[in-house]
Amino acid sequence: MLGEVLLGGVRLAHALAAALWVGGTLVFAVLPIGSGTSSVVQWYRQALRAGIGIFVVSGALLAVERLGSAPLPPTYFALLLVKIALGIWMFALARRIGLAPRGGAGWTAQWGRAEVRVIALGVAVYALAIALRSIYESAIRT
Secondary structure, three states: OHHHHHHHHHHHHHHHHHHHHHHHHHHHHHOOOOOOOOHHHHHHHHHHHHHHHHHHHHHHHHHHHHHOOOOOOHHHHHHHHHHHHHHHHHHHHHOOOOOOOOOOOOHHHHHHOHHHHHHHHHHHHHHHHHHHHHHHHHHHHO
């Protein structure tokens, strides 16, 4: 019973950290927040740093729990590695959130914004999480 409650807490922490990443970054991409030195940007960067720690620790715990609970197909491991790689890329991009975008015009300028790339990667990570859950649930049913 206690183990299930703790696992539920880890899942909640992981989901909230993911929501901070994608949802909070969406705010930065849509609203004119201001320069990279504003107090809002600085607060958000601090929240991201804490979120990264929570995201990494909870993700590792959830991966270990799943990997140890059922025999999983090679597809699961491949998708998990892609998800981890995208997460690392997101962490690297997070350092640039709220800073001036890279050069370019039009679509290139938008894609140069760290916020836009983090959102795109976040959506991909969410999609991979759904696929992983589906593969996992299929594996435990058989």
